[in-house]
Amino acid sequence: MADSAELAANLDRVARRAQGAMRPWAWRQAAERGAEVLAPTATAVPLLVLAASVWGLFSGRSWWSLGVAPTIALAxxxxxxxxxxATVLAYWRHPPTRAMGLAFHDHRLGLRDRLQAADFFLRAEAPSGFAQAAIEDAAGFAQRALAAELPKLQWRRPALRPGPWPLGVLALVALVIGLLLRGQSLALGDSAEDAGAGEVDNPVAAAPAAEQPDEEPAHRENRRSPAPRPAPRPSELFAFAADAGGERPPLGMGALPADFEPSETRAANAQASQAGLAAAGASSQSADQAPRPKRERTRKPAGKRRKPTEMRREESASSGVAGGSGTSAGSRLAASDHPAADNKARSDESQDDVEDDAEDEEDEEQKAAATRKPMLNNQKAPVDRSLTPAGIGDQERDDLNGRSGPGGLKKTRGVAAMLLGVPMPDHLRGKPNPGRVKVRRERSAPEEKAVQAVPAAARGRRDEAFGDINHMRLPPRARSTVRDYFLAQRQTTNNAKEEP
Amino acid sequence: MSVAESAGPVPVETAEAARAAAAGFKNVCGRLKAEVAKMFVGQHDVVDGVLTALLAGGHVLLEGVPGLGKTLLVRTLSEAVSLRFSRIQFTPDLMPADIQGTTVLTETAGGGHELSFQEGPLIANLVLADEINRATPKTQSALLEAMQERQVTIGRRTIILEEPYCVMATQNPVEQEGTYPLPEAQLDRFLLKLLVGYPAETEYHGILDRTTGAAVEAAQPVTDGAEIVRMRATVRAVAEPDPARTYAVRLVLATQPNSDHAPKSVTENAALGASPRGVQGLILAAKVRALLDDRFAIATDDIRAVALPVLRHRVLLNYRAQSANVTADALIEDVLAAVPAPNAVA
Structure with a gap:
């Protein structure tokens, strides 16, 4: 019993020594485990910044309010x-235990788990004879472990696994892109207007602000997004001009420099000039959209209602036909170009309904004009009166009212339809269904047939090898498929082995 | 009276008794090895494996090309332990009654006839099943009951086999035409599967000396069945500390696809892993190794040393592994590399 107590004390000392030596190693192991979460966590802030920037790109408002330096610091x-x-938690979960300390000595001194076994059997209630022998056997080895110099635990450098590194690169790229995109917005259609609306949330409240030249520009800058923007936008130019106390330039009629003219405005100008319409009207309409975005948003349903009419206008313009519609639109747009009328329309929303009624009347007038001059307004293709077989299969069109040429069915009666347009196979491949199998039973009397029996003595001696006996268990196609599969597998394996 | 009854229990309750039993074990093993070495040259791993299976109470499957002395080794060992030995040459037309025994019509002294039971070669202490994979599954299955339950049932007659009982089977990895691969249930009943390779160059000279000279060597009995039974009891008394036992369990779990400890290669290439018999085999074989190494408890190193012969026939490969030439030994090597010993540092 005394020997057991002495052995237990020795094992305690051995384990404590080893635990002390293993503590730095355990911290490094814990740090290695903690580093595994570094890359995934590093993507959090960059992805948030990127999401905020992308959101701001389309909406004009960014909900990430931190600056560049705080963002990088947070990332x-x-x-x-x-x-x-994570490192502290990993160490707390896997600290160097007593068993690990004994195993460390067992491994370093080549003791074949004698110390661990003795420690285990010492705690057993009724150790067997072999367990007692193992305990006594370990006493000498425990003394040897105490006397031995503790080797320094080598810490192997963790292998550079490819797993987390792409995440780190992704985080860096996302952070850079997110920071570059901050404060920018797309100038596309309504989004540009929305971006302008994003700068000034309430345009009605913004108008008096624009008329107050004594307000500090920097103060309004603070109300906007704090991130610097790379280039000024037209709405900012207007605001800056108003802040400077200058007169607001007349909208349309080339009031904007070409560089700062919105793309939509330029497109409208080009379209109007091509159609021979009032280019200034179209330009003024587009330019007017910038300072009153809210009103345009409220009128969107009306715009949808007018959509067929606008489509007809575009068709007329693209076909080069200068109908009454183009002129009418131009005059209407030109009328709205007047600043006084514009201000009046902005102040009185009921004027919109009056304009919608006027547009409906114009649509009716266009329909009447189209009835009087059908060939000018009709965009249908000229009637094909040829007898080519190209018309085969076309459906008879009811809307032509008998003014069309021969239809597809009629054309098929012509000589041209006798040409074989579609190559048709002249026979069918494959095995047809054999149909029902008819079994007929016949009774016949057994017949005696001669048997060509070979006597055993005449058979000779079989002294030659049979050769390769091939067991045909699969049909040839299946054998070929299986063989190709295994050859491909082997080829893949060989290629993988050749490419370390 | 059978050998097992004469042996009796072996009380190993004190450290002194344990030391004496371990010393006796090692002594007998040494003598057995020396006697086998008279006839069988080299292949020390194979000899140790066969002795391990015999002393651990298991069966052994020897696999090797013809001419390597598999049959000679088993026959020599049976002569050295002085046990009842029988040899069965398995052929495709061998029937279960041919090895288990059957009822035959015999003539009595008075000129009459009666039915009497005639034991087959399976009823012995050491059974050499030569080229076991040449018999049909029906005949192979006749071995199952004998190997696991140590009894043979023929009709209504059940014969309890005498201890020690050990089946040593051989099979040829080539000439697979006309063979019947052993079913998994039977493979699992073998404690070890040993691969017999070609001897080294120096060993060829010893083989020639023993087999082509005028002097004819013969193995002499150095022990008996009772001693073997006592040695088996000694093996089972060896202590098992928890770390070694845990390591054996984890190794077996790691051979099972999709288990928590299985490495990726096992999950991809193994169709079936080792069963609980695999853990039993690991512990028993490790105990024999610990005794031969003058230790009273098994260690994780013992488990690692016996992992290949114990587990290689219990891992069933899938088609992917066969097409990629992945062997069971390679998978077990992966398992050994992937599963650390408990409390292992670095």
Whole structure:
């Protein structure tokens, strides 16, 4: 019993020594485990910044209010803090235990688990004879472990696994892109207007602000997004001009420099000039959209209602036909170009309904004009009166009212339809269904047939090898498929082995 | 009285008794090895494996090309332990009654006839099943009951086999035409599967000396069945500390696809892993190794040393592994590399 107590004390000392030596190693192991979460965590802040920037790109408002330096600091500090917590947790879960200390000595001194076994059997209630022998056997080895110099635990450098590194690169790229895109917005259609609306949330409240030259521009800048923007936008130019106390330039009629003219405005100008319409009207309409975005948003349903009419206008313009519709639209747009009328329309919303009624009347007038001059307004293709077989299969069109040429069915009666347009196979491949199998039973009397029996003595001696006996268990196609599969597998394996 | 009854229990309750039993075990093993070495040259791993299976109470499957002395090794061992030995040459037309025994019509002294039971070669202490994979599954299955339950049932007659009982089977990895691969249930009943390779160059000279000279060597009995039974009891008394036992369990779990400890290669290439018999085999074989190494408890190193012969026939490969030439030994090597010993540092 005394020997057991002495052995237990020795094992305690051995284990404590080893635990002390293993503590730095255990911290490094914990740090290695903690570093595994570094890359995934590092993507959090960059992805948030990127999402905020992309959101701001389309909506004009970014909900990420931190500056560049705090953002970068947060992107670095957050994963580091998380890694620190993960490291502490990993160490707390896997500290160097007593058993690990004994196993460390067993392994270093080649003791074949004698110390661990003795420690295990010492705690057993009724150790067997072999367990007692193992305990006594370990006493000498425990003394040897105490006397031995503890080797320094080598820490192997963790292998560079490809797993987390792409995440780190992704985080860096996302952070850079997110920071570059901050404060920018797309100038596409309504989004540009929305972006302008994003700068000034309430245009009605913004108008007096634009008329107050004594307000500090920097003060209004603070109300906007704090991120710097690379280039000024037309709405900002207007606001800057108003802030400077200058007169607001007349909208349309080339009031904007070509560089700062919105793309939509330029497109409208080009379209109007091509159609021979009032280019200034179209331009003024587009330019007017910038300072009153809210009103345009409220009129969107009306715009939808007018959509067929606008489509007809575009068709007329593209076909080069200068109908009454184009002129009418131009005059209407030109009328709205007047600043006084514009202000009046902005102040009185009921004027919109009056304009919608006027547009409906114009649509009716266009329909009447189209009835009087059908060939000018009709965009249908000229009637094909040829007898080519191209018309085969066309459906008879009811809307032509008998004014069309021969239809597809009629054309098929012509000589041209006798040409074989579609190559048709002249026979069918494959095995037809054999149909029902008819079984007929016949009775016949057994017949005696001569048997060509070979006597055993005449058979000779079989002294030659049979050769390769091939067991045909699969049909040839299946054998070929299986063989190709295994050859491909082997080829893949060989290629993988050749490419370390 | 059978050998097992004469042996009796072996009380190993004190450290002194344990030391004495271990010393006796090692002594007998040494003598057995020396006697086998008279006839069988080299192949020390194979000899150790066969002795391990015999002393651990298991069966052994020897696989090797013809001419390597598999049959000679088993026959020599049976002569050295002085046990009842029978040899069965398995052929495709061998029937279960041919090895288990059957009822035959015999003539009595008075000129009459009566039915009497005649034991087959399966009823012995050491059974050499030569080229076991040449018999049909029906005949192979006749071995199952004898190997696991140590009894043979023929009709209504059940014969309890005498201890020690050990089946040593051989099979040829080539000439697979006309063979019947052993079913998994039977493979699992073999404690070890040993691969017999070609001897080294120096060993060829010893083989020539023993087989082509005028002097004819013969193995002499150095022990008996009772001693073998006592040695088996000694093996089972060896202590098992928890780390070694845990390691054996994890190794077996790691051979099972999709288990928590299985490496990727096992999940991809193995169709079936080792069963609980695999853990039993690991522990028993490790105990024999610990005794031969003058230790009283098994260690994780013992488990690692016996993992290949114990587990290689219990891992069933899938088609992917066969097409990629992945062997069971390679998978077990992966398992050994992937599963660390408990409390292992670095």
């Amino acid at each position: 670095i500090a957050l994963p580091l803090a998380y890694m620190l917590v």
